[in-house]
Amino acid sequence: MVRFVEENTKHMEKETGNISNTDVTTLKKKVLQDLSINNGGGFVNSWVDSMRACSPTHLKSLMKQSSWLTEHPSALDMFEEILHVSEGKQIVMFLDYDGTLSPIVDDPDRAFMSKKMRRTVRKLAICFPTAIVSGRCREKVYNFVKLTELYYAGSHGMDIKGPAQGSKYKEGKSLLCQPATEFLPMIDEVYQKLVEKTKVTPGANVENNKFCASVHFRRVDEKNWSDLANQVGSVIKEYPKLRITQGRKVLEIRPIIKWDKGKALEFLLESLGYANCTDVFPIYIGDDRTDEDAFKILRDKRQGLGILVSKFPKETNASYSLQEPDEVMDFLQRLVEWEQLRSGA
Numbered sequence: 001m002v003r004f005v006e007e008n009t010k011h012m013e014k015e016t017g018n019i020s021n022t023d024v025t026t027l028k029k030k031v032l033q034d035l036s037i038n039n040g041g042g043f044v045n046s047w048v049d050s051m052r053a054c055s056p057t058h059l060k061s062l063m064k065q066s067s068w069l070t071e072h073p074s075a076l077d078m079f080e081e082i083l084h085v086s087e088g089k090q091i092v093m094f095l096d097y098d099g100t101l102s103p104i105v106d107d108p109d110r111a112f113m114s115k116k117m118r119r120t121v122r123k124l125a126i127c128f129p130t131a132i133v134s135g136r137c138r139e140k141v142y143n144f145v146k147l148t149e150l151y152y153a154g155s156h157g158m159d160i161k162g163p164a165q166g167s168k169y170k171e172g173k174s175l176l177c178q179p180a181t182e183f184l185p186m187i188d189e190v191y192q193k194l195v196e197k198t199k200v201t202p203g204a205n206v207e208n209n210k211f212c213a214s215v216h217f218r219r220v221d222e223k224n225w226s227d228l229a230n231q232v233g234s235v236i237k238e239y240p241k242l243r244i245t246q247g248r249k250v251l252e253i254r255p256i257i258k259w260d261k262g263k264a265l266e267f268l269l270e271s272l273g274y275a276n277c278t279d280v281f282p283i284y285i286g287d288d289r290t291d292e293d294a295f296k297i298l299r300d301k302r303q304g305l306g307i308l309v310s311k312f313p314k315e316t317n318a319s320y321s322l323q324e325p326d327e328v329m330d331f332l333q334r335l336v337e338w339e340q341l342r343s344g345a
Contacts, residue, residue, distance in 0.1 A: 048225050048226050048229055065312075065313060068313035069321065072308065072316065072318060072319065072320060072321040073320060073321070074320065074321060074322065074323075074327075075307045075320040075321065075322050075327075075331050076322065076327060076330060076331055076334075078320060079331070079334055082283075082305065082320070083338060085305075086281040086283075086304075088279065089279050089280055089281035090128075090129075090274065090277075090279060090280045090281065091128045091281045091282075091283060091335070091339075092128060092129045092130075092131075092268075092269065092272065092274065092280060092281070092282045092283070092304075093124060093125075093128050093129065093130040093131070093282075093283055093285075093332075093335075094130075094131050094133050094265055094268070094282060094283065094284040094285070094286075094294065095121070095130070095131070095132055095133065095284075095285050095286070095328075096132075096133060096134060096285065096286030096287060096288060096291055096309075097111070097113075097132055097134040097136060097141055097144065097145070098111050098134065098135075098136070098248075098287075098288075099248060099286075099287035099288065099309060099325070100285055100286055100309050100325060100328055101113045101117055101121065101132075101145070101325060101328065102114075102144065102325060103324070103325055104218075104248065104249075104287075106218050106219050107205075108205065108207060108214075108216055111144065112144065113144060113145065113325075114329075116329065117325065117329050118145065118146070118147065120329050120332050120333050120336065121145070121150070121332065122147055122149065123333075123336045124332050124335065124336055125147065125149040125150050126149070127335070127336055127339040127340070127343075128335075128339070130149070130150050130151065131150060131151035131152070131153055131268050132145060132150055132151070132152050132153065133153040133157060133261050133264055133265070133284075133286070133291075133294065134152075134153070134154055134156075135154075135155065135156050135209060135212065135214065135247065135250075135252060135288070135290055136154055136155075136207075136209055137154045137155055137159065137208070137209040137211070138152045138153070138154030138155065138159040138160075138161060138210070139154070139210075140154070140209070141154050148163060148164040149163050150163060151163060151175070151268055153261070153264040154209065154210065154211075155180070155209050155210050155211035155212050155254075156211075156212060156252070156254060156259075156260055156261055156264075156290055157259060157260060157261045157262075157263055157264025157265075157267075158178065158179055158180045158211040158212070158254075158255070158257075158259055158264075159177075159178050159210060159211055160175065160176065160177040160178070160264060160267065160268065161175060161176050161177075162175030162176070162271070175271055177267055177271075178211070179257060179259050180211045180255045180257055180259065183211060183241070183242075183255040183257075184210070184211070186239065186241065186242065186255075187208070187210070187212060187213055187242075187253070187255075188208070190213055190235060190236070190239060190242065190253060191206060191208045191213045193235045194206045194213060194215060194231075194232065194235055194253070197231045197232070197234065197235050198215060198228060198231050198232070200231075201220060201224055201227060201228045201231065202219075202220065202221070203217065203218075203219030203220040203221065203224075204216070204217060204219075204220050204228055205217075205219070211254075211255070212252055212253055212254040212255070213252075213253040214247075214250050214251070214252055215228070215250065215251040215253070216249060216250050217249055217250065217251070218249040218250075232244065232251055232253075236253060240256075241255060241256055242254065242255060242256065243255075243256050245289075245290070246289065247288045247289055247290055248287070248288050248289070252290070260290070260293040261286075261290055261293045261294045262293035262294045262296060262297040263293075264294075265282065265284060265294045265297055265298075266297060269282060280303070280304070281303070281304045281305075282298060282303060282304035282305075283304055283305060283306075283307065284298060284304070284305075284306045284307070285306075285307045285322070285331075286306075286307075286308070286309065287308065287309035287310060291306075291308075291318075292316060292317055292318075294306065295308070295316060295317035295318045296317040298317075299317045299319070305318075305320060306318035306319055306320075307319070307320045307321065307322055307331075308320075308321050308322075309321070309322050309323070309324065309325070309327075309328060310323070311323045
C-alpha cells in the first residue's frame with residue numbers, strides 16, 4: 001500500500017497529461033479512503049502516505065479544476081437552480097464550523113467567525129431551522145458562535161442540543177442527544193495520555209472535544225508526521241473501543257459506535273418532525289472529510305443537497321461547491337434575502 005501510493009503518485013504527477021480519468025479516479029480512491037489507525041501497526045504508515053497524497057498540491061495535479069467544477073458547480077452560480085429544486089419544501093440548514101463559517105487557522109483556539117458571518121447566521125436561523133454540526137465539543141462551538149437560536153451538534157454529532165431560546169422551530173422540551181456518554185472517562189484518559197505522548201513533537205496540539213479527542217498537526221513539520229502518527233497509534237492500540245480517523249490536518253480519536261455527522265443530520269431532521277418527509281429540503285455545507293457522511297446520506301436519499309467548501313478538487317458526495325467561508329456567507333445571505341422577499345418579511 002505504501003509503495004503503491006508513493007510510486008503511483010510520483011508517476012502521475014510527472015505524466016498527468018498522459019493518464020486516463022479512470023487511472024486518476026483509481027489512485028484517488030486509494031489515497032482518499034478513510035484510513036482508520038486501529039491497533040497501531042502498518043496503518044500508521046498508510047495514514048502518513050494518505051495525508052501526503054491528499055494535500056492540496058497533490059490533488060490539484062491529479063484533477064483538473066474545470067472538469068471537477070463541471071461535476072460540482074458553484075452553489076452561487078447555480079443558486080437559481082437550487083431554489084427551483086427546493087420549491088415548495090421546507091429548507092433546513094446544516095453547517096460545519098471550521099473552514100465553513102470560520103477560516104482554517106494554525107491555532108484552533110483562535111478560529112473566530114467574523115461579526116458579519118454571525119449576523120448572517122442569526123438571520124438564517126430566523127428564516128430556516130439551522131444547526132451547527134462540528135467535530136469540536138458543543139460548548140466550544142457555542143462559545144465561538146454565541147447564537148441561542150441554533151441547534152448545536154458537537155463531537156461529530158455525538159453531543160446534540162436544541163436551541164436555548166429564540167427559535168420558532170424549537171419543538172417542545174429541550175432537545176439533548178448524547179449516544180456516547182459511556183466513553184467520556186475513556187476519552188478523558190486518552191486525552192491526558194496523548195498530551196503527554198505528543199509533547200515531544202513541536203507544533204502538535206491535542207484538543208479535548210468531550211466525546212472525542214483531536215490531535216492537530218497543522219503546525220507540525222511534515223518530516224515529523226510519521227513520529228506523531230506512531231505516538232498517537234501507540235496510545236490508541238490500548239483502546240480497542242476507539243478508532244482514529246483523519247480530517248484536515250487533524251487526527252480524530254472517536255468511539256467505535258455507529259454515529260457520525262450523517263446520523264446527527266438524520267436525528268435532527270426526525271427531531272424537527274421531518275423524518276421520511278418528502279416536503280423537506282436539507283442543505284448541508286461543510287469542508288471536511290467527516291462531512292462526507294452527511295453528504296452521502298443526502299445523496300443516497302436523493303433529498304436536499306450537500307455543498308463542499310474547498311478551493312481544490314476533492315473526491316466528494318456533495319453536489320455543489322463553494323471555495324471559502326466568504327462564499328459560504330454570500331450563499332447564506334442570498335438564501336436569507338430570497339426567503340425574506342418570498343415571505344414578505
